[in-house]
Amino acid sequence: MKKTYDVIIIGAGVVGSAMARELSRYKLDIAVLEKNLDVCFETSSRNTGVCHGGFAYDPGSLKARLCVEGNRMMGQLSEELGFSFKRCGKVLVGNTDEEYEQLLRVMAQGEVNGATGLRMIDEEELHRLVPAVKGKFALLSENSGILDPFMFTIALAENAAHNGAEYFFDSEVTDIRREEDGTWTIVTVHGLFRSRWVVNAAGLGCGKVSDMLGLTGYRIIGSKDDYIILDRRLGRLVPMPIYTVPSNTYMGIHVTITTDGNVLLGPTAEETDDLSYYGVEQKNLDYLYEEAVKIWPHVERSDYIRTYSGILPKWVDENGQIQDFKIEIVDNVAPNAVNLVGIESPGLTASVAIARYAISMMLEREKFEEDLSFDPIRKPIPRFEQLCPAEQAALIEENPDYGEIVCRCEKVTRAEILQAIHNPLGCATMASVKYRTRSMMRRCQGGYCQMRISQMLEEETGQSETELVYMRKDGHPFFGKVREEEGWDPGAGAAAGNASGAESASAAGCSSGAESASAAGCSSGAGSSVTGKEVAK
Amino acid sequence: MIERRYVDALIVGGGPAGLAAATGLWYSGIRDILIVEREKHLGGILRQCIHDGFGLTQLGVTLSGPEYAQHYVDDVERMEIPYITNATVLSVTPSRVVTVVSRDGLVEYEAKAVILTMGCRERTRGALAIPGERPTGVFTAGVAQAYINLYNRMPAREVIILGSGDIGMIMARRLTLEGAHVQGVFEVMPYAAGLPRNVEQCLNDYNIPLYLSRTATKIHGSGRVTGVTISEVDAHGKPIPGTEKEYACDTVILSVGLIPENELSLDAGVELDPHTRGAFVDEHYMTGVEGVFAAGNVLHVHDLVDYVSLEAERLAMSAAAYIKDGSLPACPLAVECGENVGHVIPQRVSGTSGFQLSLRVRGPLRSCTIKVTQDGREVFSHKMRKAIPAEMIRLEIPAAGLSASGDLMVEAMGQVEDGGASGAAGSADCGAVGSGDSGAAGSGDSGAAGSADYAPEGR
Structure with missing residues (x-):
C-alpha cells in the first residue's frame, strides 16, 4: 500500500464520477475504484438519457429535490464539460378523463417539488409541438430535456482526472476494513488501498458495499429495462421525449430521442434479483413495439439498430415498497463513509446535485480546503460531422487525421478515434472508443470500421490481439493471429496481395483446393494513392 | 474556402461496379472521370473475397476476388483514368456537387454525371433484434472475412452460423480451413438463401450441416459468446415453443442479408424502392435525380460480381450519352x-x-x-x-x-x-442464369435477395 488517499470513491458511474469531479474542487487526494474497464459501463449509460423535470417524485423526497436541482444545473454543466444537452421539453400524453385528472395531480406535485415550466396543453398545441404523436392532450414539461449519458459521465470523470483524481479500473472491491487509526482499508481484486474517507457510489453494488461498511440491512432489487434503438432517420419525428400518463410507480413505455437523434423505445421495468444479466427478452421486444405504436405510430422494424437493457438499483422496504435515495454518513457505525443507496432514476439528472449534497454532509464533519487551481472546463473532442465545411477544412489543415474518415456512418475521423484512445482516463476497450466518438454506433454497427478501430487500439495501446477486449474483461474478439509467419502483418491497410498470399498457404494443405487460386498478381495497383493522371493538384 | 473543381463523371466507390463504370465510360469516349475510393486501394469488397469463382461469365476464367478486381484496376491504370483513394464522399447534392474529404482537405466536385457505386452493407444482429445478451463474438460474415483475410485476426473457434447467405457459407468453409469448428448453418427459410453451388462446395464438401426452418431465439454470454439457443420456426417464420435447443459455441456468424448502402443517395434526394432498398432507376440506370446514376449492389444486391460489372458497363454507356448530349430519352x-x-x-x-x-x-x-x-x-x-x-x-x-x-x-x-x-x-x-456462382458479388451474400423479405422481421 503506497499512500493514504483522502477520499476513495467506489464506483465510476455517473454518481461516482460526479463525486470525484465535485471533490476535486478541494485539495484532496482522490481515487476512484471501478470494477469495469471504463466509466459508465452499467446503469449510468443503460437508460434513456432524459433529463427529468422533477414532477414525478413524492414531495419532500430527495429524489424530488435533487432532481429539480440537478435539472437546473444541467445547462451550465453542459457548457463546462462539453457534453450534449438539450432542454427540449417533454410531453406526457393522455386521452381519457382519468388520465387528465392524473396529469393535473402530477402537475400539482411538480409545482410543490419546485419544478417549473409545467402546463397542460390541448391537442392542437400537442400536435404543433410533436406532430407525430397520438393523443388528445398532454402535460408539457418545458424544462425537461435530453443529455448524452455516456459523455456526461465520461466528461465528469475526465474532468476529475484532469483535476488530479486517480482512476483504477478492473478493481472490484471485495472487502472494506476500518483500521485502528481511523482509516479505511479497501481490498480489491488487484491490491489494497487506504483512505481517510470512503464513498459508496457502487450503483448496482451499493447493497454489497454498504454491508462491507457495516451499514447492513438495505434490501436492493433490480428493475430491469429493455430498450430498442431506432435509426436516426426517425429523429426529426420526435422533437422531445413522449411519455404516457404515469402511475405512481411506473412511468410507462416512452418514445424518447437521444442527443444524436436516435429514437429509443422503452423501458419495460421488470423486477429482477440478478443484477448482472443484461439479456433482452423477445416478449419484451414485442411488447415495446406494441405499446410504442399506440402513442407514436412510426415504428418500423426495419429501423431497428440495436437492443439493450439496463438495471436500476432500487432500495425497497420489507413490503417491497420502493424507497427514496438514501444519502447518509452514519458516524457511530461507519464514520467518514458516505453511503449512497438506491440511486436509481432520476440519478442521472440528479448526479451532481447528489454529489454536492453528499459533500455538504462531509463538510459538516471536516473542513476541506478549496483548490484554487480547480479547472471546471473539459474540452470535448471536436466532432467532425457536426462542423460546417469551412470548419472541417480548417481542422484538416491543422491535423490531417481529420481528413481520414474511419466510421462512415457517423463520419468519425482518425483524429477523433486517436483522441478517444488517448483520453485522460486511459482506454482499454473498443467500447471506450465507441462511447467517446459514436463510431460503431449506427446502422452498420461497426461493419465497416471495427476492424480499423481494433487495429488502431492495438497499435496505440500496445495491447496484443489476444489482450484486446470489446467491453468486458473476458470479451476478447480474437483468439490470435491467423498466421504467425514473419513478414506477414497486414498492418497498415491490409493490402490485398498479402491476404491472398496467406490464403494460398492455407489451401495448399486442404483437399478441395477451392480457395487456392488467388495468390498471383493482385496487389500491384494497390500501392499508389493517385494514379497516372495528376488528379489531386 | 472550399476548392471547387469540375469533372464530367464522378464515380463514388472503386469496387467492381465503380471500376467497370469507369472503364465503360472510357470506352465510350469520356476521359474526364474521377473515381473516389475510401479505402487505401481500389477493388472494394473484392479485396477480401479471396475464394475463387469470379469472372467466369465476364472474363471466361475463374478468378479470386482480388484477381478479378485487379483485371479492372489494370485497365484503369492503362487507360490512365484518374482516381483518388483514402478519400471519402461526405455528401452529394441534387445539383451534383460532391464533397470529398481526404488528408489533403475538402474538395467540392461539380459533376455532369454522378455515378453511385457504393455497394452494400450487411444486416446486423441489432437489425434483427435477436434476443439475449450482447457478448463479444457475434460477427457478420463479412466482418469475420475481413478480420481473417485482411487483418490476420482469428475471431472464432467454435462456430454457429445464422443465415445461409453466400458469404455465410463461404465463411463456413474459410473458418473450417483455418481450424475453427463450424457446428452448422441455420436458415430461417425452408430453403438455402445462397447459391446451390455454395451449399455443395462450402457446406457439403466439408460435412457442415445446413439446418432449415430454424432461427436463433437467444444469444448467451456476458463477455464472450457462450452459446446460442436455436428454435424451429413455423410456416410464418415464427419460433415454435418447445423446440429450443442450446448450442455451446464462442462465435455466432450472421449471414442474414445485405442492404444497399444508400445514405449518400438519400442525401442527393434519390428516392428508394422499398423492394430493393436501392434507387428507382430507369432503363438508363438514371435515378429519379437528373444526372445521378446507380448500378451494382447499391442498386440491388446481385448474386454474381460479373453481373455487377455488366450492369455498370451498361450504365456507363447511357451516362456517356448523357454527358455528351445533356439528356436521355424519357422513361415514363x-x-x-x-x-x-x-x-x-x-x-x-x-x-x-x-x-x-x-x-x-x-x-x-x-x-x-x-x-x-x-x-x-x-x-x-x-x-x-x-x-x-x-x-x-x-x-x-x-x-x-x-x-x-x-x-x-x-x-x-x-x-x-x-x-x-x-x-x-x-x-x-x-x-x-448459368452456373458461375460462388463469386457472389460484394460481400457475396445473396441472402439479400431477401434482405427485406426473408429476415424474420415479422416476429
Missing part, C-alpha cells in the same frame, strides 16, 4: 412487380427501346415462366426449369413488341415449391 412507363416477383430493375422504361430486365423471384418455382405484359398484352416471356430467390434473373427485353404507352408488369408463373431443402441444396443447374 413503370415496370411493376407482379406475382412471385420480389423486385425488378429498372422500374421505369421508355417503351421505345429494348432494355435489360433484372429480377428475383420471391420463392423457389419449378417450371417457371417469366412473363412481361404491357396493358395486359404479353410482350415477352421466358421459360426456366426452375427459379430460386438466390439467383438474379437477367433478361433482354427487345424493343419489338414494346409500345410507347402503357405500364409493364413482370410476373413469374410456375409451381411453387413447398419448402424443403431440395430446392437449393441439390442441383447445381438452375436454369437461365
